[in-house]
Amino acid sequence: MRQHPANRVPRRPFLRRSVVAVVAVGVATALSGCGEQVGKGFLPSERDTTNQTGRIMELWNGSWLAALAVGVLVWGLILWSVVVYRRRRDATDMPEQVRYHLPLEITYTVVPLLMIAVLFFFTARDQAAIADTSARPDLRIEVVGKQWSWDFNHLDEGVYETGVQAELTGEPGAEAGLPTLYLPVNERVEFLITSRDVIHSFWIPAFLYKLDAIPGIVNTFQVVPQRVGTYRGKCAELCGEYHSEMLFNVRVVPRGEYDAHLAELRAKGQVGRLGADLGGGGTASAGTEHAGTGAAGTASAATGSAPGDGRTEP
Numbered sequence: 001m002r003q004h005p006a007n008r009v010p011r012r013p014f015l016r017r018s019v020v021a022v023v024a025v026g027v028a029t030a031l032s033g034c035g036e037q038v039g040k041g042f043l044p045s046e047r048d049t050t051n052q053t054g055r056i057m058e059l060w061n062g063s064w065l066a067a068l069a070v071g072v073l074v075w076g077l078i079l080w081s082v083v084v085y086r087r088r089r090d091a092t093d094m095p096e097q098v099r100y101h102l103p104l105e106i107t108y109t110v111v112p113l114l115m116i117a118v119l120f121f122f123t124a125r126d127q128a129a130i131a132d133t134s135a136r137p138d139l140r141i142e143v144v145g146k147q148w149s150w151d152f153n154h155l156d157e158g159v160y161e162t163g164v165q166a167e168l169t170g171e172p173g174a175e176a177g178l179p180t181l182y183l184p185v186n187e188r189v190e191f192l193i194t195s196r197d198v199i200h201s202f203w204i205p206a207f208l209y210k211l212d213a214i215p216g217i218v219n220t221f222q223v224v225p226q227r228v229g230t231y232r233g234k235c236a237e238l239c240g241e242y243h244s245e246m247l248f249n250v251r252v253v254p255r256g257e258y259d260a261h262l263a264e265l266r267a268k269g270q271v272g273r274l275g276a277d278l279g280g281g282g283t284a285s286a287g288t289e290h291a292g293t294g295a296a297g298t299a300s301a302a303t304g305s306a307p308g309d310g311r312t313e314p
Contacts (some may be wrong), residue, residue, distance in 0.1 A: 140155040159271055188222055190221075
């Protein structure tokens with residue numbers, strides 16, 4: 001026997017409340033498990049990795065929170081309009097046609113302009129601070145990109161670190177053969193970045209900053225590493241067949257360990273500066289070793305690459 005319509009219990013409000021509750025619990029559970037990552041904006045770094053990572057995180061978080069607020073407002077208004085002003089089954093007349101609403105038009109013109117102005121202000125302020133190189137650095141390191149590795153010239157100490165192309169075999173321990181850039185902790189480093197062949201991009205993801213390496217042009221930036229540790233570096237500009245293998249390590253160490261590494265480079269004969277005008281491995285500047293001999297040549301042979309062009313042989 002059918003139940004009388006007047007005695008039926010409405011189910012839709014209950015179902016809506018249940019769905020909303022389930023979604024709210026799911027979102028809260030998901031966010032509770034990644035609260036730390038949310039605070040960092042899901043960036044691969046910590047606030048104190050360098051003197052600039054905290055500033056970059058704040059700009060990033062502020063930008064996406066503003067975008068999220070705008071998105072929620074726009075999506076909410078769209079959904080609200082779709083639901084409230086949907087066509088009724090028994091409707092036969094045309095909806096009221098509204099062509100002009102001057103206050104509303106002024107509002108949705110002025111508000112976006114104000115938002116863009118605020119975002120522009122904070123972006124310009126932080127970009128100027130991050131790109132500022134007016135402070136006197138504690139040390140200068142010239143970074144030279146080449147297909148497909150990196151050379152690092154410690155200009156003040158007169159030694160260099162030369163790299164050969166990484167060989168990605170999928171086996172553990174491949175990182176040990178990568179060129180390693182040593183940096184002293186809590187000291188201001190100025191990087192002078194250029195390229196020997198094509199455009200590359202010097203990128204240390206944990207530092208939240210990258211800069212192009214362009215042949216014939218020297219780009220500079222300064223940073224103060226503040227956390228001891230080992231970080232990964234890579235090329236962020238598609239530069240040829242083995243772009244993905246253009247990797248390097250960064251080790252931030254105490255000053256004593258940094259000095260010991262420089263002494264080790266001197267003992268290997270890696271004294272002087274590798275010029276930016278060399279082809280591939282090339283030769284060092286006057287009074288220094290050939291980049292394909294000594295320690296560099298051993299590393300090259302071990303990875304099966306030619307000192308002259310950095311390619312990996314099959």
